[in-house]
Amino acid sequence: MALFRFGGGREPEPPPAPAAGEADQPRPGFLDRLKAGLAKTAKVLSTDVRDIFKREGRLVDEEFLEELRGALVRTDMGPAAAEAIVADVRERLRARVVDPEVVLDSIRTQLLARLKPAEAALAAAATGPTVILVTGVNGSGKTTSIAKLTRLFVRDGKRVILGAGDTFRAAAVEQLAMWAGRLGAEIVRGEPGCDPASVAHRAVTRALEGGFDVCIIDTAGRLQTQSNLMQELGKIRRVIAKQVPEAPHETLLVLDATAGQNALSQAKGFKEAAGCTGIVVAKLDGSARGGVIVPVAEQFGLPVKYVGVGETADDLEPFRPEEFLAALLEGSFAPAG
Ligand SMILES: Nc1nc2c(ncn2[C@@H]2O[C@H](COP(=O)(O)OP(=O)(O)O)[C@@H](O)[C@H]2O)c(=O)[nH]1
Ligand SMILES: [Mg+2]
Structure with a gap:
């Protein structure tokens, strides 16, 4: 079975099956639609996580990790993903004063590893x-x-x-x-x-x-x-x-x-x-x-x-x-x- 590649028009024969996702480039403007569409979840996730910091850096302690877990769980990502993110942040950043972006990076990395295998043309x-x-x-x-x-x-x-x-x-x-x-x-x-x-x-x-x-x-x-x-x-x-x-x-x-x-x-x-x-x-x-x-x-x-x-x-x-x-x-x- 072949794979669909959008954006190719009626090209003769597509080259061998591309790695999933590589072939289809986003249409201009879709990222904005996606952002607008995901705004409610994004608010829970990134706004709440940034709020935990109240803008400046914050000490990563157990209280912080509990608040982080709460924000993650509110998105319905499930206990396994939320636990893994909390554990990763605890292991790498505990007892340090960190910037919100460092924690958001950790969330991004963990979620990408979980979502990437589900990508397929x-x-x-x-x-x-x-x-x-x-x-x-x-x-x-x-x-x-x-x-x-x-x-x-x-x-x-x-x-x-x-x-x-x-x-x-x-x-x-x-x-x-x-x-x-x-x-x-x-x-x-x-x-x-x-x-x-x-x-x-x-x-x-x-x-x-x-x-x-x-x-x-x-x-x-x-x-x-x-x-x-x-x-x-x-x-x-x-x-x-x-x-x-x-x-x-x-x-x-x-x-x-x-x-x-x-x-x-x-x-x-x-x-x-x-x-x-x-x-x-x-x-x-x-x-x-x-x-x-x-x-x-x-x-x-x-x-x-x-x-x-x-x-x-x-x-x-x-x-x-x-x-x-x-x-x-x-x-x-x-x-x-
Ligand atoms: N906001 C939003 N509404 C949607 C989306 N997809 C479908 N709907 C709405 O959900 C309702 C049910 O959709 P429909 O396609 O008829 O569902 P079906 O019964 O599964 O065929 C309709 O009012 C659609 O306009 C979506 O991605 N976002
Ligand atoms: Mg229908």
């Missing part, structure tokens, strides 16, 4: 259409994330077809059709209440016949505990796999960053029951607890492929840990390696 078909199945609970941001992905692909010169596999609600089909019209994508839809696997089948058929580059299938929201609905996702996957070997190339789980710890049980459940291959973390702009991306990235062996920071079609980018941390910690960063 989107898988793509070596030839023919790349098929992406999009799953998640109700309202997590699936349809909006499909719109944002479509915008990225279309901007890159790709022809996109959408499958309106949320046949549960007529409004869901209309929402996807509205985006398709706006973004210049084709859409395949079925009768309300029809089998979503049949819509997926027709969308992939049309993608093959029409020479589309990307086929994205929307699905109805469901809970990881609803085994009949998880089996329905399995059926959609099998139908697609019969048409295109290796497809779906990605089964993405869209997580709502405001869902807190529920996001973790969703990641676990959807990976096990629906064979999800990657995560889109949506609504990072709506939460002061964007730190949840840390346990999401660490605990399930599922790469974080994209982050969403708003409701418009432009508010999605591939997940780049360095850039993400720069936005979160409002500082500069040295690219890894």
